[in-house]
Every structure is written in structure tokens, then in C-alpha cells.
Amino acid sequence: MSLTIHPIPAFNDNYIWIVHDGSHAVVIDPGDAQPVKQYLQDHQLDLTTILITHHHYDHVDGVSELCGLQSCDVFAPQDQRMPFAYQAVSEGDDVCISAPKLELKVVETPGHTLTHICYYDQLRxxxxxxxxxxxxxxMFEGTAEQFVSSLNKLKNLPPSLLVFCTHEYTLSNLLFAQHAEPDNTDIRAHQNTVNDWRSEDKPSLPSTLALELKINPFLRTHLPDVQKNVSHHWQTVCDDETRCFALLRKWKDSF
Ligand SMILES: [Zn+2]
Incomplete structure (x- = not known):
């Protein structure tokens, strides 16, 4: 049975990803129960599993209500700020879900929060x-060193992976990316593509890791060109990856 992966819009710009086989479903980071309940009902799906990447309210606030509807397994990183019962998973763990059939590996990616994790398999x-x-x-909780090391873990995954991000921030990110890398023609080309998608109200996601390696300045802080632009912006010398990431993140925070 092939899997469908669909973005359920929530709040202003969140996507709650649902993976299903036509009868059973997994949701990732349900910050709001209502739109998930609606989707489950519309498609006659049983929710078996909830996966959580980190403790922020817009990723977890729907968990208790969804678990109250039918019993389901909840997986999350160990963190006392999680307001529900769950099975803790950590680096290298396999999450084996039988319905829908899905086996995901856990990678710890501190930076946005200290206990943030990601899930991946051969495709996504x-x-x-x-x-x-x-x-x-x-970078709310981690250090630049941690964040760079987390992003480098993701960069080492197969480039063909589909990347399921949780916010529709792509156009504003590309605007900043253009400033950070004015000579990067891939950024401009993708901006045109995403403009078309968004004007038809289509999501800009999933992306692919291969594309992100070309257009995402935060994955490119090891490159002399990016370091040169960051140095120029801050009128400083920046010739290493971690410092470049820290200064790029700071630049984006006030962009
Ligand atoms: Zn967050």
C-alpha cells in the first residue's frame, strides 16, 4: 500500500504532516487537534501514532485531545516540558510503526531547542x-556549534530525501537568502517557482535536501562566498563555518 503524505494547515503558517495508507495515519507535530480531527474524519482514517520533534506549543498542543479520541502511540524526545505521556526516543533509535507501515530513524538536532529531534527514512x-x-x-536554546553540527548531520543524509518542514516560510526565507547570496542564481530561480506555487495557494513543501544544499544559506556557511558576504555585512572577518552561521542567524533575526 502506498503512502499519502499531506500537509494539514494550522495556525497562520504551520503544516501538520499526516502520513496515511488509506486507513491508518501518523501525524507529526499536531499543534492543533481540530484540523487533524477534521482530516481524519473526512478521509475515514484511524490515527495510530503521533511523532513530536520538539516541545513548542504549535507542535504539541493538539496531542492530548487527539490521544483522547482513540489510543495512539506518542513518540517524543525526553523533555519534561512535554505536557502528555509519551515514549522517549533519542539518537539512532528506530521508530517502527505497523499501520501505516513506516520505519523512521531518530536524529538529535539541538539548536532551535536543546532536545529537538528529526525523523527520517530512505525517502523523507x-x-x-x-x-x-x-x-x-x-536559535532559542542551543549554541551555534550545536546548530551547525545538527545541520551537518542532516546534510549528510541522502540528497534525494524529501524535506517536510513545518512552516510556510519559504518566500520570506528566499528574500533573505537573496541578500545573503546575491550571486546565487539557484535562489532567484527557486523564488520564481515558489511565487507561482504560492499565487495558486499551493504549499512550497516538501523540498528536497538536494535543493536545500543549493538555496539554503544556513546549509552553506562553510562556503567562502557566503562567509565573504557575511563578513561584508557585519564589517568583520568571518572565515569559519560556526562563526558564519552565528552571524548569518543574527542577520536573519533582524532582517
Ligand atoms: Zn519551534
């Missing part, structure tokens, strides 16, 4: 707020 990456298309999450 569910990256929470660690990675956005053409951007990355804000």
Missing part, C-alpha cells in the same frame, strides 16, 4: 523547526 525527512526551506529555525 521530518525536520520540525530545525530546517526550513531556504532557512532554519531560530
Amino acid at each position: 525527512l521530518f525536520c520540525g523547526d530545525t530546517l526550513f526551506s531556504a532557512g532554519c529555525g531560530r
